[in-house]
Amino acid sequence: MKIVMAIIKPFKLEEVRDALTGIGVHGLTVTEVKGYGRQKGHTEIYRGAEYAVSFLPKLKIEVAVSASDVDKVVAAIAGAAKTGQIGDGKIFVTSIEHAVRIRTGETDIDAL
Amino acid sequence: MKIVMAIIKPFKLEEVRDALTGIGVHGLTVTEVKGYGRQKGHTEIYRGAEYAVSFLPKLKIEVAVSASDVDKVVAAIAGAAKTGQIGDGKIFVTSIEHAVRIRTGETDIDAL
Amino acid sequence: MKIVMAIIKPFKLEEVRDALTGIGVHGLTVTEVKGYGRQKGHTEIYRGAEYAVSFLPKLKIEVAVSASDVDKVVAAIAGAAKTGQIGDGKIFVTSIEHAVRIRTGETDIDAL
Amino acid sequence: MTKSNLSRWGFAGLALAAAASLVEPALAQAPAAAPTPPKPNSGDTAFVLFSAYFVLMMAIPGLALFYGGLVRAKNMLSVLTQVFVIVALVSIIYVTYGYSLAFTSGGGLNSFIGGFSKAFLMGVDTNSTAATFSNGVVIPEFAFIIFQMTFACITPALIVGAFAERVKFSALLLFTVLWVTFIYFPMAHMVWYWAGPDAIADAVKAVAAAGTDAAAKAAAEAKLAAVKADAGLIYSWGALDFAGGTVVHINAGIAGLVGCIVLGKRIGYGKELMPPHSLVMTLIGAALLWVGWFGFNAGSNLEANGTAAMAAINTFVATGAATLSWLFVEWAAKGKPSLLGAASGAIAGLVAVTPAAGFAGPMGSIILGLIAGGVCFIFCSTVKNTFGYDDTLDVFGIHGVGGIIGAIGTGILVSQALGGSGVPDYESKPGELAVAAYEFGTQVWAQIKGVLLTVVWSGIGSFVIFKIVDVIVGLRVTADREREGLDLAEHGERAYNL
Amino acid sequence: MTKSNLSRWGFAGLALAAAASLVEPALAQAPAAAPTPPKPNSGDTAFVLFSAYFVLMMAIPGLALFYGGLVRAKNMLSVLTQVFVIVALVSIIYVTYGYSLAFTSGGGLNSFIGGFSKAFLMGVDTNSTAATFSNGVVIPEFAFIIFQMTFACITPALIVGAFAERVKFSALLLFTVLWVTFIYFPMAHMVWYWAGPDAIADAVKAVAAAGTDAAAKAAAEAKLAAVKADAGLIYSWGALDFAGGTVVHINAGIAGLVGCIVLGKRIGYGKELMPPHSLVMTLIGAALLWVGWFGFNAGSNLEANGTAAMAAINTFVATGAATLSWLFVEWAAKGKPSLLGAASGAIAGLVAVTPAAGFAGPMGSIILGLIAGGVCFIFCSTVKNTFGYDDTLDVFGIHGVGGIIGAIGTGILVSQALGGSGVPDYESKPGELAVAAYEFGTQVWAQIKGVLLTVVWSGIGSFVIFKIVDVIVGLRVTADREREGLDLAEHGERAYNL
Amino acid sequence: MTKSNLSRWGFAGLALAAAASLVEPALAQAPAAAPTPPKPNSGDTAFVLFSAYFVLMMAIPGLALFYGGLVRAKNMLSVLTQVFVIVALVSIIYVTYGYSLAFTSGGGLNSFIGGFSKAFLMGVDTNSTAATFSNGVVIPEFAFIIFQMTFACITPALIVGAFAERVKFSALLLFTVLWVTFIYFPMAHMVWYWAGPDAIADAVKAVAAAGTDAAAKAAAEAKLAAVKADAGLIYSWGALDFAGGTVVHINAGIAGLVGCIVLGKRIGYGKELMPPHSLVMTLIGAALLWVGWFGFNAGSNLEANGTAAMAAINTFVATGAATLSWLFVEWAAKGKPSLLGAASGAIAGLVAVTPAAGFAGPMGSIILGLIAGGVCFIFCSTVKNTFGYDDTLDVFGIHGVGGIIGAIGTGILVSQALGGSGVPDYESKPGELAVAAYEFGTQVWAQIKGVLLTVVWSGIGSFVIFKIVDVIVGLRVTADREREGLDLAEHGERAYNL
């Protein structure tokens, strides 16, 4: 099993979710994060003080999937989250060794 | 070493923490997340507009443990976080290759 | 490729970011988390009720880097985030199998 | 030397009636002698109107925020909605029949409740006037009504704090209708209904004018007795309550205590963390309550004069003293002086000075505040924990306890020897406000009787109403809905989408 | 038996002028006969000043928060800034030329607009007075000006809700300058400019005094006709508007509707979630609007008397009724009673009772509120969705629709048969306020004409102004900036850094 | 032709004393001649009371939120607690000895400070009166006291902004006690203590009545001199300060500057991001300050009349002008118009117009606002950065600088040639308020002297007090506690649990 972790632009969440349900993935977890990268931030000014803010709001999506589904899932996310403009984000894939559904105790693929 | 990552219902945090300290695990990191899965969301209505909200508040717990403790930890979390109702969440286990305690520079098992 | 995940004290963010850019790492993702560990929390009192709060605000930093850069990155973070006092946090390293830059579709090292 | 005007609100409209009845005999005798009825002046009218607006501001947004900040974020909107809708609901009830039940004669039941003669504000127009506490001074009856209305609106809203985070919204609405009808309006009538200064002066003068004619004298004396008897029960006991310590605070505090016991504790109470979700909102609420309370206390004087100004100062310093008192006691007992402590102390002081505002002096008010701050702290932190009831926002610990301290303290601090204004007397010098002799035992006993009747009336009455509502719609939401939070479960909204 | 004083605000300064002109002939004849001009009393002055402060509080922070809470967090500051800066901007415009355009004679254009004789408040000093609605009662002209000024400040701020989350800040400022100049000041003049009760009484008395001398009589009658003709167009139609239902609410509601159509929908409208980011702020705003609206409505009486008190009660209960009405209709239609529903209902009630506040009775006001709450709910939830325009914060659905309900309702509820005060008449008993005969058809038609002119004037005028502004600076921010949020894009700030 | 009444607050109680002293000789001569002392009227009383409530609302929640929103979330409650508890603390001090020190005669020290004759409000009752600025007009002394009290409560609260986020709570309380005692009450006495218009008129008339009798004339003249000399130092210099520009704003601004230098910079200042945690709270605070400031400025007139109304308008338009001024200067200089800029400009305008409110005309006030907005922007953005002191919330940059602009501007704009009201003169027409000849140099120099004394008194005095407090309890929290945030470290609470 794998975890696909994607950093995306916040307003792309609904599209990504729809793309995933479109390919049969019905579970995911979302975290609000701040991202630093090539995309340039903005300047905030409060009375005298100017702050160059380089961290931008992003969403991190984590989806646990069977190894065989990984490519489909990555493609779905990449397709839905793309605007073509800098800051669209990244997708990372890691292995998970074990999964449990707390409610039932089912494990691994059955847990997803 | 492994990282045990669990998605749980928010009000179960204290019980999970207690279960973990009960088995000698004294460190963990918690993140507020939003989960999408089988558990159904709710509808919000603001004047004319109805929103079907399918993301529910969850907590993500991450615990780094030695490989030998993983099963104990998974069992402790699964036991404490269970209500038996849909949406109780998941536990995922991944490997970590390296760990450092910033304060002391200790590494791996000593860092936990 | 690896993901270096660090839990640090919040006010150390700027220094860590600077240290990373200093060694040529120009992307990272930050999450607000709450940590539980050796560092003792505080007590909050609201009228009659006393709450021992053991979760402390921390930041989680995730940096995806090529395997060869890992040690440099870990050292940079460890150096910048250190105050020498309890609660400085941890660094964990995991493998990632695959990376994609959503904007361009570039993969793996090129995606970082 | 008898006491009268022991509470502070007049019988609206009677002033007009009295004036009218004066005109008739005068016309019969000699046109030149016809006294013209007093007219409201713009200063008092503006004063009472703005005081009413301030009392509304106490409720919304004041009380709503004070309470709302203390609950968990998932229940924020439920508290705000409860307070807001209670205000709306009671305003309609008030003009429909509430004012009439509180401030008209109730015939045979007059000791306890008024009648329906002014239902739908029948007969009230822009020329109607209401008595104040000075002879010959009146205000527009509409101004008196709106001022009184705000009191009726805020009192049931105070109660919701006791069982916040678990009450069903529909149950609360039904409870509110029943509670104001059977508990609040009778209490208001018992404490505040009387004939007004001019009616008393006229009756006393008529006795004097009757001279040696035995029959005329007997008639005049009977009339005087009737005028004096035309008052609510607690008023007639001589209990002093300047701005509503019994009617509003003890009344709400007891109802809250009963309610939180009947509903039971919140899920997780004592086990889970339930810190206030935004003390910032609580601070805004506390500050607006403080500011608005001047409308409540000084406004209860119904005239913009030196007594109103004194009531305002008393309100200010009692609050300041109670703030410091709670803060320092907490600092000593718990190690840290908290904002919530300061704000809670302020409310305790405001509650305690409410019945005393126009009767005590500033130094007496400071002492009242110091006591209220410390004692309420002990109730909220120790007594509640000992008994284990879940009075979510300490309605009993602050309004009930603070109200009782204030009610009894008023009986002491009114003494001129302690810098108070003395017990008012409208009879010995008819047409003027004199001061009656102060007797400690008598006065304090009158205060205690008032408190006891309030406790019994509100305690038993509220209990019965809670049980009725529980049978009809159920008082409490299901455990699932309580976990989810009332905002989503009951109202379909979330407070914050940041 | 003719009607006059059909709106509620007098021609400031004319009282002074009239008084002065009275003094001259008196001096010419006999010094002893010189009538002294009326002087303001402190009660009315305090009343009007505090009413003005309350209206300012409605705008900031009231309206700013009510609106701000409903937008997404990334646009919060933009809304707050818009309201705050509009108030600042219009205050300067108002003393510079706005007051003069609204409340002086406009010569040949007098039906539509005033002139520049009081530009820069020329000639106004601490002794100048303005007429009220009672003969012989005046207030300091400065008090009248500040009260009026707050109305001019809040009206354009109401409009911003219609195109929030996408308008360019510079465009909004330019729009505001043009809109108050060409839409608001003329509307204020058309509805509120008249000669005042004393001028009318004097002219009527002069006709009577002219006696049988035909020439003198003709001259006096011509003078009377001139005094009566010295009024704005809508006023002269006999349309009643106590506190600004047409000038403020319909006017802003229509401008908002036009604006949101001209600017177009927000990106993602109907597709993305756009829930209110903080209903807590919206509640605070709604509560402060409710509280402050007493300044708006009762303050419009310009005197602290029984009518002001009645206007206050009407304001209270219409709001209470509309709150309940929206809440229960929503509960029935959507399954849950929401805080936003209650708050929206309250505003709808406040809007609807605005023109009626001093004319209807309390029971009539309750009915008005019940209707406004339900109908506005339907407009905001069904009609808007049907037509598909993106009136972000329902400026049209609440202010436009509620204003029209109120304007027409006023024409019905003023009837004494329905508990109203009757249509005022300053002529039949010169020097006193009498009541004119009520004719349903005439009055309702006058109201409808007033509404129609407002809709046309504001609709066409606002459209032209939006187009001009669009050409000069562009009305809308770029899509990128809209995505980023106006707070960062337009103001360089973020609302929350928690 | 001499000037008097150069400041705006009367010597409370002296009116009563004067009246009493008039009664005695009258009785000795002929009972018929006894003049009755003036009585307060309800309009002025209501006006002053509500003005006091508004000033309290400026402090809590206004100032608390304005400041609180600007700090980081971890220090939010500390700021709120500081402001709230300062208000509570100073209210007790004020009635205990503060009022007496400010508004009674200080014997030999009378130029600098009053005495203890009214400690514990001894001798003040509901019939006591205080002078206003019109002959023959008084208000209840309790009303004067509560109004003055709110000024004393808000002034030290202004200072906390300068060293927010690092001061120890216990140190702040001790500082407050010492600062109001040794800095504020003397300043209030020096600027506002005088004999009142009636005392002066009586003395002047006595001189005239003395006729040709040389001895009597000499006695009467000596009496007049004594009455005029019975005033605070700055007052006697002829410096004009309508509502407290020196006593409140410059005083607090200088104390803040000294404080932030003595305490040193915050950890991380200039290196870490320290953006305001909630500009929404800052906006609410700014709006309530604006609204409440009418109580402060117009209320300082102590009577509800045309001058009060003019002061209110001046307050409004100066604020509007300064808002626009800061906004546009910032827009030009930094590229974006910010909400914080608009709000800061508003406060700068309010500060600047404070001393001028009743003396300048509306157009003069606009100019004052335009200047204040721009200059304060430069101080807060450029000067502060240049000198590098860490005045956390720009207490000096806004209150100090704005106060000085206003104080000196008042000396110019009071000129009738510039639309001002002219310098008041109570002597040339005893019993009436006349206007003294305006001399630019004299007046501006008087203003500058007032400013200089304030700067010196507050600068040196505050420095000494900070040092004393530092020795006794330590001014600053430890670095660890500063990092953790004062909310948890000092108060054991967190502002938000969302």
Ligand SMILES: Nc1ncnc2c1ncn2[C@@H]1O[C@H](COP(=O)(O)OP(=O)(O)O)[C@@H](O)[C@H]1O
């Ligand atoms: N090396 C990295 N490790 C972790 N997260 C990264 C890394 N580089 C970028 N990110 C995340 O991806 C987001 C987008 O990256 P950015 O370089 O701005 O644009 P793009 O993805 O278009 O190249 C960043 O805001 C950050 O959250």
Ligand SMILES: Nc1ncnc2c1ncn2[C@@H]1O[C@H](COP(=O)(O)OP(=O)(O)O)[C@@H](O)[C@H]1O
């Ligand atoms: N495939 C998945 N990947 C990541 N997180 C998931 C996945 N499926 C579910 N989750 C997380 O687990 C939570 C609970 O899942 P859900 O399907 O609602 O109930 P249950 O765990 O009882 O089957 C979700 O809210 C989501 O946060």
Ligand SMILES: Nc1ncnc2c1ncn2[C@@H]1O[C@H](COP(=O)(O)OP(=O)(O)O)[C@@H](O)[C@H]1O
């Ligand atoms: N076993 C663990 N797994 C995950 N996170 C941990 C673990 N132990 C500690 N942490 C995180 O590291 C933070 C610092 O740990 P702590 O024990 O307080 O101090 P130190 O790192 O100095 O030993 C914690 O607040 C928590 O967020």
